[in-house]
Amino acid sequence: MKKIFIMMVLGFHCLMTFSWSAHEVLTYLLIKDFLPNSDKLVQITSYNYDEKRVYNKDSLRLDDYCGEFIKSCSLRDICYLPPDPKPVDGKVPVWQILMVYSVEPDFGMDEGLQLSPLQDMIGNSQGVRHMKYNIAIFEFFEGSQSFYYFVDMSRQAFKKGDEYWGYRFLARALHYLEDLSMPYHNAPGPFFDTLKAITDKQMAQLLSNSHYSYDEYLAYLLYDYDQDAVDAIKQAQPENSRHLRQLIQKVRWLGLSNIENVDKQLRVVYEDLLKERVLTISDYVARKGDLQTLKKVTIDIISRFSSLARGFLMSFLKEVGQI
Structure with a gap:
């Protein structure tokens, strides 16, 4: 009965799950x-790994595409984009590898797979690998395992002297860690609203639209180069964790503990719209003056996350002999 109950709870949330948007800007600023x-030049190497992880090979690129990743921003007429220079003599800097490939998991390599009997309830297999739902005492999906996996692959690459793939696998690990700080990647919505959504289609749609909409809110702040958001990332001081499991616990709690407030603030300003559709960046621009509380919550999340991520990066790169 518990299994059936939880499946009903999850069943309302039928959407193709995306992640925090603007991974490239977040990672670059981080x-x-x-x-x-970060400016160290690394020789581009060919992929030569025997992995157990299954990918959608139609969407997985294993060649280097630094220098062709960032060309334009379609979100607004004017927006901030990190630099993306062409490789020089087959080499690229550390910061560029981490920046470019931190977006890679959103390019389809986790889509169209058979990973979980629950995946049809959330849209497809991408959500399985990018989320880690916590509902009551139950946990679902593989977001944290995705992070662990690519940390291990990065460690293996560095161990055999392959710096390029060491950093490229590390960039993928950062992607999943960034995703796990997103409130709606840790639960479908506030607990009692989640229960209500089992029988209330309007509530189910509201939570689904809120998830998509909040994905785009960070993109709005970062592509707009909101100085408060940028400073929160750049000025974050490293926070150490004893081990990777504690790091994941901290990052997930950061998302989960803020879902009630984030959801409330979205509805304060946009509830009528959220009942009908997903918000766009234009919606955020139009109501910018009404978003101060939502902005503060989001900046608090991203500031603490940046501290945790920086603590992890420093510890890990020392472990593998890169700094």
């Missing part, structure tokens, strides 16, 4: 002026 070796 590392560029922070990592002591």
Whole structure:
């Protein structure tokens, strides 16, 4: 009966799950002026790994595409984009590898797979690998395992002297860690609203639209180069964790503990719209003056996350002999 109950709870949330948007900007701001070796040039190498992880090979690129990743921003007429120079003599800097490939898991490599009997209830297999739902005492999906997996692959690459793939696998790990700080990647919505959504289609749609909409809110702040958000990332001081499991616990709690407030603030300003559709960046621009509380909550999340991520990066790169 418990299994059936939880499946009903999850069943309302039928959407193709995305992640925090603007991974490339978040990662660039996180590392560029922070990592002591961020400008180090790394030789591009070919992929040569025997992995157990299954990918959608139609969407997985294993060649290097630094220098062709960032060309334009379609979100607004004017927006902030990190630099993306062409490789020089087959080499690229550490910051560029981490920035470019932190977006890679959203390009389809986790889509169209058979990973979980529950995946049809959330849209497809991408959500399985990018989320870690916590509902009451139950946990679902593999977001944290995705992080662990690519940390281990990065460690293996560095161990055999392959710096390029060491950093590229690390960039993928950062993607999943960033996703796990997103409130709606830790639960479908506030607990009692989640229960209500089992029988209330309007509530189910509201929570679904809120999830998509909040994905785009960070993109709005970062592509708009909101100075408060940028400073929160750049000025974050490293926070150490005893081990990777504690790091994941901290990051997930950061998302989960803020879902009630985030959901409330979205509805304060946009409830009527959220009943009908997903918000766009234009919606955020139009109501910018009404978003101060939502902005503060989001900046608090991203500031603490940046501290945790920087603590992890410093510890891990020391472990593998990169700094």
